[in-house]
Amino acid sequence: MTAIDIPEVQKFVSSIPPFAHLNAFEMSQLLLGVSMLYVRQGQTLQLSDKAATVHLIRRGACEIRTAKGGLVDQIADGECFGMSTLLEQNPQGLQVIALEDSLVYRFDKARFEERLDKNEAFGLFFEHTLHNRLRKVSRTQSHELASPALQLSTPITHIMTQNLVLASPNETVQAIALRMTEARVSSILVVEEKRLQGIVTDRDLRSRILAVGGSADSLVRDVMTENPVVLLNDALVMQAQTLMSESNIHHLPIVDDDHRAVGMLTAADLLRHQELSPLLLIKQINRQQSLEGVAVVCKQWPTLMINLVITDMKSVDVGKVLATLSDNLTRRLIELALEKLGPAPMDFQFLVFGSQAREDQSLGSDQDNALMLEREPTVEESQYFANLSDYVCQGLAACGIRLCPGNIMASNPEWRKTKAQWQNTFSSWIRNSTPADLLHASIFFDIRCIYGQEDDLMDVIRNMLSEVSKNSVFLATMTRGAIASKPPLGFFRHFLLESSGEHKHQLDLKHQGLALINDLARLYGLSCQTYRISTLDRLEQALKEKKVSKDTARNLMDAWEQLNELRLGTQCSHWQSLGDVSSYLDPKDLSPLERKQLKTTFSMIADAQEMAQQNFLRGFS
Amino acid sequence: MPAGLLQHVKNAWENYQANQKNWAEWDYLVLDIETSGLNPKQDSIVSLGWVCIQDGLIELGSARHIVLENAPIDEQVGIHMITEADVQSQGKRQESVLRYLRQLLRNRVLVMHHAPMELGFLKKIWQQESFSNFSLSWLDTLAIERTKANRSQQPIQEGGFRLDNCRERYGLPAYAGHDALTDALATAELLLAQVAYQGPDCRLHDLNQLGGGRTRLSSNQ
Secondary structure, eight states: OOOOOOHHHHHHHHTSHHHHTSOHHHHHHHHTTOEEEEEOTTOEEOOOGGGSSOEEEEESEEEEEOTTOOEEEEEETTOEEOHHHHHHOOTTOOEEEESSOEEEEEOOHHHHHHHHHHOHHHHHHHHGGGTSSOOOOOHHHHHHHHSOOOOTTSBGGGTSBOSOOEEOTTSBHHHHHHHHHHHTOSEEEEEETTEEEEEEEHHHIIIIIITTTOOTTOBHHHHSEESOOOEETTOBHHHHHHHHHHHTOSEEEEEOTTOBEEEEEEHHHHHHHOOOOHHHHHHHHHHOOSHHHHHHHHTTHHHHHHHHHHTTOOHHHHHHHHHHHHHHHHHHHHHHHHHHHOSOSSOEEEEEEHHHHHTOOOTTOBOOEEEEESSOOOHHHHHHHHHHHHHHHHHHHHTTOBOOTTOOSTTSGGGEEEHHHHHHHHHHHHHSOOHHHHHHHGGGGSEEEEESOHHHHHHHHHHHHHHHHHOHHHHHHHHHHHTTSOOOOHHHHHHHHOOSOOSOOOEETIIIIIHHHHHHHHHHHHTSSSOOOSHHHHHHHHHHTTSSOHHHHHHHHHHHHHHHHHHHHHHHHHHHHHSOOOOEEOGGGSOHHHHHHHHHHHHHHHHHHHHHHHHHHTTTO | OHHHHHHHHHHHHHHHHHHTSBGGGSOEEEEEEEESSSOTTTOOEEEEEEEEEETTEEEEEEEEEEEBTTOOOGGGHHHHOOOHHHHHHHOBOHHHHHHHHHHHHTTSEEEESSHHHHHHHHHHHHHHTTOOOEEEEEEEHHHHHHHHHHHTTOOOOTTTTSHHHHHHHTTOOOOSOOSHHHHHHHHHHHHHHHHHHHOTTOBHHHHHHHHEEEEEEOSOO
């Protein structure tokens, strides 16, 4: 047998990052098992049987959609799909649809698995997909993310297609179908004396000709959509986006004042340009001069988060990015409030609590904030801060960060205190709390200053930690609270028994999982000399100060990362398919492997609760 | 000879029925031959490259690139990138290569880009080796492309039927190399694209109508 050497294939495959790790022998072993296929635009690829394996796009573009049709990713030359099919039997039921005619390499399942097994670097690269829904493998993709993103304020003339494919109303359908095929476009504009009369899309040809057995000689005028939705050429991307989603169209002709067709904007054009970067969003927020402007910019927030998740940003970093955004948003709102209300009568700090302080925010987190004032305010000054707080809290709500149901907000006069009052409040929680008090107060122990002098808050925190160390009964009380709710271990047994699917057993990843770890980490964190805010940092610190065993700390960190990743993934898929951000997970959506991992994770939390009980409750119970 | 006639009709009928099957139910061998010139009578084969299509997929594992022993090299090196040393070290006997190819072609349709040339050379070496008569079905991606262009009344420019230009129309990547195997692979990809444009129900029969046929290779002309 001659060893094959197909330079064109080899050259291409070895230019793709994960494959570059393979040596010549491994490469030829892999290539011997490659099958090539050509997929027409619009065709759905069945990833079953032999095709349930990794594919590499040689030329073309595909999109990956969830079973419900939500867009997960768009990939092109040099990118892979089918990893989740190979590694986890495609629990999400992802579909791959060709956006363009595509030439695709399909790797032989057994050979690919062998390489995953035997080449560590190669395996590691793809192993990542066990944690993430999908993996973008191409370098170009990360380049795209780094490149300047589409701004909502970009004029549409910058991104619309100006090379128009035109038809006249009196042509036959066959003639325009040919032209469309040749030009590789999915729609054609119908003009008469340059003025736009209508539009014909691929879909129209399908539904109005093919599906009803119409003739190829039908005239365009009888098939076209007359007076389609259009946009004037001085509009902005923002307007195009809104119009297209409101009208539920994917092709938007652009016309000038005389109704002459000057451009075409497709949903794909918008998507291609919509690589949002966090930095850009922050810049946009900071540029806005009104609350309304800020709120519009913040509408991109979920898209950004989805982009971050599908480009495999680590969940802990996603949390940080979202916290940074919230911080900037809050600061911008404070600045706008100061512009509106005039300068503040005294120094103040804007404090945040809970998830924003811990930097593990996700979509749907509510706001928890407060003010710390330099001194006792007069009546007028008090009114000033009431107005300022109202503006900021309502502003945050308008930008998608929900008002706090427990009313832990600066807009609540109870949470506008002087430094001394804050110190007293913490002291009183630490000295004489019942578990019930602490249940509501515990998030105050996750605290960060995002506006104003940080030093004052540091004093409060130092004071707080010293009080905690003197009152061991406080940590015991807090422990009782932290271990009161248990991870849903019985849940799985129940789930496994339940096969009829009549009862929807869903898992609340936030309250039944992450919150339990946050509680434990807070407990350990507060027993330390040095104050840390984020859950992972707290566990790290406790480990450093030997307040927690290495096993417990590491297990909790792993558990936290796993649950957080799962929550972000769940939120993304919910957002894409349903438009809400629930972090409820249907275990049916998990592969057996994932279920097993999740069960392990929950038992680690249960073990850690046990440990905490021994550490902090010994002698108290 | 009624028996012979009957057999003939039977063959034709089976042939006809088989042609009605979806194209993917057939196996294909896509061949490219590099020669020392364009005239089968004077010139000879330097190398052969082929790759097979099974279940509608190009199987890279089936790819072969074979240099013939005693292949004339001379000034052609520049085109094929095959050197005298390659011929010395890797050259295969024409007869054994042909035997191998015949074995593969027993149950495969031969696919070429511009069949007259390749068939001309195949006929020639068949005679040289005195192989017994052999019938094969073939498809010509160039002929398919030409028929499609004629049917759609889309004039195609001079040179537009060259392999690279045909491929470009289907969005297939440009390949830098033009050795026999690269061209065979390029032709195979082109066939897949042509078939895809015929729609999911494309039959071998349809492809034959566009640009295919049967040819008999024989030991004597």
